[in-house]
Amino acid sequence: MKYFAEVAASGSLSAASERLFVAVSAISRQIAKLEAEVGTPLFKRMARGMVLSEAGELLLAHARRALLESEAVLQDIAALKGGPSGNIRVVATEGPAHHFLPELMSAFRSRHPHARFSLHVCSQLDAVRRVAEGDADLSITYAAEQRKGTVTRHTLPAPVHAVMWHRHPLARHARVTPVQLLPYPLAATEPASATRKLVERCWRQEGMHFEPVFVSNRSSALMSFVRNSDRVMLGCYLPAPAALRRVGLVARPVDHPEMATRRLAVQTMEGRLLPGMVEDFLSHVATALQGAASAVPGPAPRTARPTGGARSASPARSPGSPRPPRAPRKRAALA
Secondary structure, three states: HHHHHHHHHHEEEEEEHHHHHHOHHHHHHHHHHHHHHHHOOOEEOOOOOOEEEEEHHHHHHHHHHHHEEEHHHHHHHHHHOOOOOOOOEEEEHHHHHHHHHHHHHHHHHHHHOEEEEEEEEEHHHHHHHHHHOOOOOEEEOOOOOOOOEEEEEEEEEOOOOEEEEOOHHHHHHOOOOHHHHHOOOEEEEEOOHHHHHHHHHHHOOOOOOOOOOOOOOOHHHHHHHHOOOOOOEEEEEOOOOHHHHHHEEEEEEEHHHHHHHHHEEEEEEOOOOOOOOHHHHHHHHHHHHHHHHHOOOOOOOOHOOOOOOOOOOOOOOOOOOOOOOOOOOOOOOEE
């Protein structure tokens, strides 16, 4: 099964030989033996490599689970003896990976000193693919789509928020509207991101054109850009409340139904028996996410909501503190 799975992943006998440090002839014999056992070809022999047949596709899903579950049993046995319990492989999009996951992993290791981690940052599609193919134990992403071979273990709302300096004129409100954000320079993720598409859809529904002054695929860059200024970043407050507070930022919900449709999902391989340590970490993640969700600012009372573009009084300043940024006089044009 190991040789079969490696040939399927690498696409050729020679590539599998290099990765396994086993002779090509030995791998070829094992593949032929396996095909004889199942009574049908598992690969289509092509000029430039080998491609799985329909029967091979079915067997590959089973082979991946079997190999991973064998590793899980060995890890659990090692843990009983007090030895290393294996590597917990996590893939995530940039938001959760920036502060939230490293801090969770650090806290988990304080109680499970034998735990080891690897964290790979990638796109949502790549993260889910890695889980389905057994290259990662779990994924944490926004707007995760259910893919064949994966199962969603935990999901919760992750609405888009307006993130700003704590002395920003809008920081005194419990929530803000898209119209209230118009006078301020906006920062956002790249156009291909799920968050950016959601924000643009919201702006279109309001009859406005979304034109950010700063775009980045890194949350750390976006957060740095809005500090000590009147600029506003549009992103997810969950799961980064502590990270925002450390750098003097606050998050306010954007009062629009579209902004509440975003979700955060934790996914694992469908049908796979996870190692005990991975299951423990999964529970640790779920508990932390629920805690972060409960810390998300709630909506303001309707009577307290400010109107359209009304300007707000700046919060009181302590002696020696910097003057809060003022709202620009010009308003952005409507579409």
